[in-house]
Amino acid sequence: MTISITLKVNGATHQLSIDTRTTLLDALREHLGLTGAKKGCDHGQCGACTVLLDGRRVNSCLAFAVAHQDAEIVTIEGLADGERLHPLQRLFIEHDAFQCGYCTPGQICSAAGMLREVEAGWPSAVSADLNAEHITLSDDEIRERMSGNLCRCAAYANIVPAIAAAMQNRSPKEVTR
Amino acid sequence: MKPFRYERASDASTAVTMLAEAPGSMFLGGGTNLVDLMKLGVAQPQVLIDVSHLPSHRVELLADGGVRIGAAVRNSDLATDRTIRARYPMLAQALLAGASGQLRNMATTGGNLLQRTRCVYFQDISKPCNKREPGSGCPAREGYHRNLAILGASEACIATHPSDMAVAMVALDAVVHVLGPNGERTIPLIGFPSPSR
Numbered sequence: 001m002t003i004s005i006t007l008k009v010n011g012a013t014h015q016l017s018i019d020t021r022t023t024l025l026d027a028l029r030e031h032l033g034l035t036g037a038k039k040g041c042d043h044g045q046c047g048a049c050t051v052l053l054d055g056r057r058v059n060s061c062l063a064f065a066v067a068h069q070d071a072e073i074v075t076i077e078g079l080a081d082g083e084r085l086h087p088l089q090r091l092f093i094e095h096d097a098f099q100c101g102y103c104t105p106g107q108i109c110s111a112a113g114m115l116r117e118v119e120a121g122w123p124s125a126v127s128a129d130l131n132a133e134h135i136t137l138s139d140d141e142i143r144e145r146m147s148g149n150l151c152r153c154a155a156y157a158n159i160v161p162a163i164a165a166a167m168q169n170r171s172p173k174e175v176t177r
Numbered sequence: 178m179k180p181f182r183y184e185r186a187s188d189a190s191t192a193v194t195m196l197a198e199a200p201g202s203m204f205l206g207g208g209t210n211l212v213d214l215m216k217l218g219v220a221q222p223q224v225l226i227d228v229s230h231l232p233s234h235r236v237e238l239l240a241d242g243g244v245r246i247g248a249a250v251r252n253s254d255l256a257t258d259r260t261i262r263a264r265y266p267m268l269a270q271a272l273l274a275g276a277s278g279q280l281r282n283m284a285t286t287g288g289n290l291l292q293r294t295r296c297v298y299f300q301d302i303s304k305p306c307n308k309r310e311p312g313s314g315c316p317a318r319e320g321y322h323r324n325l326a327i328l329g330a331s332e333a334c335i336a337t338h339p340s341d342m343a344v345a346m347v348a349l350d351a352v353v354h355v356l357g358p359n360g361e362r363t364i365p366l367i368g369f370p371s372p373s374r
Contacts, residue, residue, distance in 0.1 A: 001180050020183045020225075023212070043213050044280060056253075056282045062212045063283070066183045067205065067227050114278060122257040125273040130262045148277025 006069050009034065010078030020066050025049045027065035028075060036076035036105040040150070047149035050106040050113075051075045057113025059148075076105035079112065088112055088166050095162035099153035107149045111163050114145045118167070137167045178215050185227045189356050192228050197358050199224040206249065206288035209280050214293060218302045219309065229285065236260060245354075248287030252276070252342070255286055271345035290343055290353065290369065294336035297321055307333040 001020045006013060009032060016031050025042075028034040028051070037060055040048030044059040051060045052074040079086040088108045091097070098104045118135045126144045127135065135141065142160050151159065184199075186192035196202050201223035205211060214220035233247030236258045244260060255261060256272035276284065298304045298316045305314035317325055317335055325335045343366065351366040364370070 001182055003183065020181055021178045021215075042216065044209055047277065047279060050279055053282075057279050058283050059209075059279045062209050062280075064183070064205070064208065064212065064225075067208070067229070070230075110279065113282075117253075117278065120257075122253070123262070123269070123273065125270070130266050130269055131259075145278055148279045 003066060005066050007032070007065060007073060008069075008071065009073045010075060016065070018065060020064065022065050023061050024051070024063040024065045024068055024073070025060040028060065028073075034075050034077050037109075038102055038105060040103070040106075045150075046103070046106075047110055048103050048106040050110040050149065052109055052113055055113070055116060057110050074109075076109055079108065086112070088163070091162040091165050092159070095158045095165065096155075097158040097162040098151075098155050103149060103151045103153075107146070107151065107159060110146060110149045111166065115163075115167060117145070137164065139164065178218070179221045179223075181215075181222050182224045183227065184224060186231060189228075189231055189233070192226055192231065193356055193358055195224075195226050199226070202226055204228045206285035207251065207283035208288075209276075209284045210288065210292040214300070217300055219293070219300055228287075233287075238264075246286050248285060250286045252281040252284040252286070252289060253278070255342075256281065265345075265349065268342065268345045268349065271341040275341040286342075289340050290346075290366070292339060295339045296325060296336040299336060308336060 002017055003020055005016050005018060007016060007027060009028065014032060016027060018027060018031060025037055025039060028037055037051050038048035039061065040046035042061045044062040047059065049059055049061040050057050053068060053071045080089060088111050092104060092108060118137055121133060121135060123130045123132065123135065124141055124144045126140050139160050142163050184195060186195055192204065196204065203211065203220065203222040203225060205225045205227045206229050211220055229249055231249055233249045235247045236250060236255065237245045238260050239245055246255060252272050256269045262269045272281065293299065294308065296317055298306045298320065299308050304316055307313060307315050315334060322335060324337065326337050347367050353364045353366055353369050355362050355364055
């Protein structure tokens with residue numbers, strides 16, 4: 001069933017004529033040519049399709065595009081400021097935090113959303129104190145919070161330090177922009 | 178995936194009317210379970226009624242010390258709500274123990290309770306399953322069943338409800354407030370007629 005929809009992606013508004021069955025991931029990739037978000041499992045288990053919906057990280061493969069016309073959607077293509085890379089993009093390169101790179105856009109979008117959650121004081125399953133005002137982002141915290149993003153090259157050993165550096169070395173505002 | 182019509186409900190009573198009037202219709206919340214089941218062919222709604230925008234996004238502390246949780250409250254918002262963390266840490270911990278950050282940002286409280294079982298035979302339409310097709314059989318009894326029921330199962334089905342959140346809520350004597358064509362009613366969660374049971 002074809003329907004006319006509007007999507008707001010990386011600051012631009014797009015009119016699309018799509019089948020209601022189109023996931024947000026397929027709308028981005030097949031209709032808007034934004035192939036940064038990847039289709040890994042297509043069942044919400046691998047995180048390769050992660051994008052930000054109103055600043056929150058979600059699996060775009062489990063979202064119908066038609067249901068998210070009100071949201072500000074940001075993909076990996078929207079994180080950089082022109083030629084100036086997002087701090088997480090730069091740190092993933094500096095730390096060699098990928099091998100094949102297929103999971104990387106999802107990892108970086110997920111990390112961007114995750115750092116906002118830390119900034120908001122959200123605890124995780126490994127946080128010692130559920131009611132703490134401030135989260136210390138230990139390596140264990142990063143591993144737990146990034147557990148929705150799988151890397152079959154197993155670049156985790158470098159992904160964790162890249163994200164830790166993003167939190168330590170930069171102002172939160174820059175990292176979470 | 179089968180074609181479907183997409184509708185958006187403006188308020189709860191309209192949503193109930195739409196569901197009653199449209200054959201083969203289902204409610205769409207966060208979609209983390211339903212969209213997956215539609216891809217697998219297990220769920221084949223003809224109409225999807227989006228209820229994720231209904232005004233039930235609040236966690237309210239009640240005068241008697243209890244809390245009322247809106248059906249559309251996301252799992253991440255419930256787990257990190259200050260009242261829940263301070264007064265019902267079991268519920269916050271159960272939520273944080275489940276799924277991933279991305280899924281918790283999408284999944285709703287109502288959808289979490291109404292999600293279907295993860296039994297692999299239920300999710301595979303090429304296999305018999307008494308829950309999908311009553312009388313077709315249950316390969317799980319002799320097959321892959323390490324996450325399925327030991328206690329409380331029936332001869333026909335040994336599926337379990339997959340929610341960690343629901344376990345904590347049952348332990349806390351949660352009550353579900355339901356709106357149907359005949360008005361409102363309350364059901365203790367332990368007896369809630371979930372489609373997973």
